[in-house]
Amino acid sequence: MNAYSAIEKDPRSALSEQMEDLRAGMLGLEGSAEHMQPMTHFPDWAANEIWFLTSKDTDMVRGLAPGQPAKYVLMGTKQDFHASLRGTLTERMNRDMLEKIWSPVAAAWFHGGKDDPSLTMLCLRLESGQVWGSTDSTLRFGFEIARANMDEDRLPDIGTQAVLTF
Template sequence: MSTDPNDKAAVEKRLWKELDDARFGMLGLMNAHQHFQPMTAFAEPEGGQVWFFTRDDTDLAKSASGGAEAMLIVQSKDQEFQACIGGVLSTARDTARIDKYWNPIVAAWFPDGKDDPALTLLRLDVRDAELWISKGGPVRFAWEVAKANLTDSPPDLGDKAHVKLA
């Protein structure tokens, strides 16, 4: 899927589509000296939010309880799209969203179900994103690398875009 990096609406639409398709990303706090962690993302483009289930005793939940700068790293399954999404991470006990996104995979982490006292949600209010959009998959990648080595010029592997989301 080709996306013009200068078309803000197209870039933003692609970001939300890829996040919804990938469903997983690496979430971490800025300046927290904690490693990023794999999390299942539930995107709400209309509100500029991404939601995650977690337990209230995790490092992320403890650090985000008052709001904290965070980043979510996402890569498409075909590896032709990568994004780093920045925003503010906070905790919430939102029963409507728990009901909306509850599924058998989430349930596996919470033996007491939706009423598990440790269940909490993390909400990422997105601010901006940096995106890398590759062209043509592995064949194009190999061609561009070979061409670059023969011509002493950098490979043309795609585009980079920055989009403000809030």
């Protein structure tokens, strides 16, 4: 199912499925002069949280105030899905979650393993989000563009969006 249809059917499930297929998105602190940073996500949908593994030495961790507003942005691999998620970000070690998400990839970044002194976890407690999906059909895209160019009162219908509250 393409992103357009998936969002029309169930936006939250569409987000969850897209995140399973994506390795990373961009995480940033609201009100910060720092750029957003690529981060691998580990969602816990039952708790409406997204977890991240990172180093205590990053600008993001050093500049983070407890419960600071943050955004996480994703784009699907086919470029037909986009999402912007908002919530509060907190540095918080959670050994149970760490056990669930630890992998050989994480171990490559933290040579001291799960007890590496530079390892920390960030938790984005989701509050809201918006997802967008566009058609992956070049035929439909072309048809909608042609129709809109022939009728100045018409805009192309090539996408959908939904607002999520967590």
